[in-house]
Amino acid sequence: MSDNNLQGLLGLPDEAFVQRRPGSNTMTKREVRAITLAHLALHEHTILWDIGSGTGAVAIEAARLAHQGQVYAIEDDAGALAAIEANCRHFNATNVTVVADRAPHALQDLPDPDAIFIGGSGGLLNVILEVAMARLRPHGSLVVNLASFEHLAEAVHHLRQADWTVECTLVNIARTQNILDVTRFAALNPVFVLTSHGPEKQAEGSPTDV
């Protein structure tokens, strides 16, 4: 049984990924990836755009879930691209297509997606949101992770103007570090996970209480 088979469909350990540079620590962390993937509402056949793919960790876990779908990892930083390639090989992620270009330009020739994740926008968030709203297929989920409340407020304003729904989750995670015999928590920085659906998204059936 090979290494990557020991590991699950999601929840790959952060340290199993090559970073974009030695010592860099900007990847979307395991717990935040799990919440992000949950909000993306992935299916086996999902076509996902992963915009600002970084180390490719979200792309690779998404590709394991959407194993009959296709993940487009859009990234233009050379170090990040090398990391994504190495990580795709390591995890045998054959359904990740690396797009070595910058959004929104990179998105032009891609097929319309069922889900879009924006992990980085290189200062072009509003323009990318425009393309995302135009191209996301009906009932698709758009998820944006943000560290800055200014960008969050800007994205929310932009989406609401277009009558898209807005749901935001503030994620504060701390993980144990073993120090001698006791256990202390080391905090990850807070992340805002913003999820949005287009005006056509129907209310989902909720059963009545038994």
Next chain:
Amino acid sequence: MSDNNLQGLLGLPDEAFVQRRPGSNTMTKREVRAITLAHLALHEHTILWDIGSGTGAVAIEAARLAHQGQVYAIEDDAGALAAIEANCRHFNATNVTVVADRAPHALQDLPDPDAIFIGGSGGLLNVILEVAMARLRPHGSLVVNLASFEHLAEAVHHLRQADWTVECTLVNIARTQNILDVTRFAALNPVFVLTSHGPEKQAEGSPTDV
């Protein structure tokens, strides 16, 4: 396309589940479920014990991920059992087996699992942990969600005594509520997600930086 196909492999909305009683709100919430599932390291073929299954939300999402595996939802509360049955029907979760009995007794005749989740222990946490450590298959993940730090400390002590690893994540989530035109966060209560592996678990291969 039916309702449940509109929804993803994970990230089902909390309000899509029947609760154990009207107004009850003790289910493992969507974000916490995602982190829990990530730590369980589920595969397509995973056999999972979900001990103290409650509304069955973790069991059902796990069953969608481990679609060729089997999930045993162990629960003895009558209201919860009715909710699990209703939720399994609603989400067409054919690979969830409901075990209407109390752990650890309920575990006796079940096949050895690849993963174990303990969401509730009815005051028998240590006894259940004993059985879990004895029965979990090699390389399997044991995950326990706890609201109480006393129980957390007790479980950690118990696992360490047996040379099992201990990793704990403190999860603080807040979600937006729309109030007029502005967005406020409503906090979920903090949860400790405890993950443990047996002494035989090998170090996972981590690639060197590129």
Next chain:
Amino acid sequence: MSDNNLQGLLGLPDEAFVQRRPGSNTMTKREVRAITLAHLALHEHTILWDIGSGTGAVAIEAARLAHQGQVYAIEDDAGALAAIEANCRHFNATNVTVVADRAPHALQDLPDPDAIFIGGSGGLLNVILEVAMARLRPHGSLVVNLASFEHLAEAVHHLRQADWTVECTLVNIARTQNILDVTRFAALNPVFVLTSHGPEKQAEGSPTDV
């Protein structure tokens, strides 16, 4: 020894305050009050404006710290005004002046303050910030508590435009509730505590390491 002497200069229990209506729970909570008071940098002689005073809890604790100063509690809601009056009597807060009017109009005839706290702005945040920046005395601290990231982003933008500093603290608090023999945490909703100083504020002396 009277009741209020049993209690400290700060850290008065939340349940010791009359609420603006029975069951209402919108007051600034004890832990958030402590952080807010810390950022206000109060002195014995501080003149404080407490804008949107609510139940008066911040005003009363500030008045205990600035016992030779003066606190102006500005509020126009009738229920809140009754609560402030009752709470001032209960805690014998003789240096709180209740101003039954709405900001910014209410601020016109008040003396220039050494510190300003904005706990509520009735939709007039930007106008109130204008007056606050114009009237706050040199080296004074302006603190704004916000539940909404849109308002936060707006306030930050407004302050930066005027070359005021911006420092924001995200406060996530959970408190134990005893349930039978174990202890669970109940979360308070997250609050953004925004602190700002005018362009004239000098860098504070920081000693060199020993």
Next chain:
Amino acid sequence: MSDNNLQGLLGLPDEAFVQRRPGSNTMTKREVRAITLAHLALHEHTILWDIGSGTGAVAIEAARLAHQGQVYAIEDDAGALAAIEANCRHFNATNVTVVADRAPHALQDLPDPDAIFIGGSGGLLNVILEVAMARLRPHGSLVVNLASFEHLAEAVHHLRQADWTVECTLVNIARTQNILDVTRFAALNPVFVLTSHGPEKQAEGSPTDV
């Protein structure tokens, strides 16, 4: 006006304190200090024991509040003692007495306190708690800050055995860091603030709603 007069009774900036070693960052942070001081319920005349005083930040802020009282800063680490002395000079904290010894031995000859803070216990928490419970004056507050849930559970168990009350606050703080034009939050590690009162502490008067 001197430097330390520019600063408030509480809320002194962390960077204004000399650290126990260059680059060390173990001090109780400003926001956590404010919550800790609130739970200590300090008066003007309070006698406080600050056990494991570290850089002396809690001792110094407590001494500013209890300006007619006395704070005993108990510490035995040489680097910490040098920092406390430097910080007391810098902030002109004349009512802080540095006790260069280890608790519980150091406590023997001190006057009975109105409030006790334990920020560090050097592995002797239970013994120190015994002395604290024996010596704390009626109606006094005992506050313990802990990073480890094992120590927390142990302290809670110990206090409850002796019929002391237990109240615990989980504090998750993040602060903005300015990165270019946007604002990100950097998280502080979570801290448990445990507050306890002896069996004789009377229920505090809570007024009825108006």
